[in-house]
Amino acid sequence: MGPERVIILAVIASSLISMACAVPGIATFSNPTPLPSACYGSQVPSTLFAAVNPDLYNNGTACGRRYRIRCTGPTNENVPQPCRNGEVVVTIVDLCIACQPDQFDLSAEAFSRIADPNAARIRIEYNEA
Template sequence: MATERLTILAIVIASLVSVAYAVAGTATYYTVYLPSACYGYQDQGTMIAAANRDLYNNGAACGKNYRVKCTGPTNQGVPEPCQNGEITVKIVDLCPGCGTNQLDLSQHAFSTIADLNAGKIQIEYNPA
């Protein structure tokens, strides 16, 4: 009985920590994946992203994985763009035009969590 309570408590605490750590931001998408700032012409697949300057941190983010969840629209064009929950992407590039807390997802990654017609969405992301 005590073991069950401790297990449940650990799950609740882990859930709260991951929710509290999520960064609110926005995401757009891109379609040309090579070359990338981190890996040059080495293909890293399609579940990838380019990081804003702060997150990129002179390449320190290269290869790190982030969980990304669509939380809502940023424009009036697609009022409910979110679909399919959460994805994990690998940082492979710098997005020099991205704002604070913005990720530029590969088209495949973006389309997995949102309608491409939205173009830009609200997200939450945290390290995987």
Template sequence: MAMVKMSGVLMVVSLVVGLVSVVSAISGTATYYTPPYVPSSCYGYQNNGVMIAAASDAIWNNRAACGRRYRVTCVGATNQGVPQPCRGNGVIVKIVDYCPPGCAGTIDLSQEAFAMIADPNAGKIRIEYNQLSLSISC
């Protein structure tokens, strides 16, 4: 009987945690940029791999975004060119650069990160993103 109660409690906790992470996701748009990825505004000539992104003014906050990690998920198209661009994956990226005013997206993903979540032919996609805690590593 205790095992059944514990299983029920675990199911409820899992459901609540899942709902909290959905609620905390922020809607935006993503574009992508191509190599070379260095130098970057945050790290100069330090190579941070390819699971990286540039932050627009929406999240840049005068360099405070540098080093933050975001989980980014494609949720749909922004144009009719590629009506179903999403691949069904999410990606975790580290902010290493700044996408200056006029940036077409909330987050400008590396080409490799964008290709993991969407068809690059789309160019720009609708996303949901949320900042991860500092303990998450890529």
């Protein structure tokens, strides 16, 4: 087996392992996104960011952490097929005090990359990137 095949197999295996360790959760989005954020003020690092529930936020230790998020399905009947292919990597910039355990409140741009914004709330899988 040539080195190219070994590299390709390693990339495929790492992708499968990372999503196999994914945690189920819920994602919502805020539009417009509230600023300033608890972690960065009004200077958020990108347009792909999120606020997280108090457990994940952990008194601010989550600031700057990056999470890979993938839509897995709907939470309401109004949009039965909300998911778009792919995943998004977001940076944690704030606390979502009203969020439940394993809930992310994504920026509008991050949400729209993985799901139809009309859904407003979706099922996800996530893991730290």
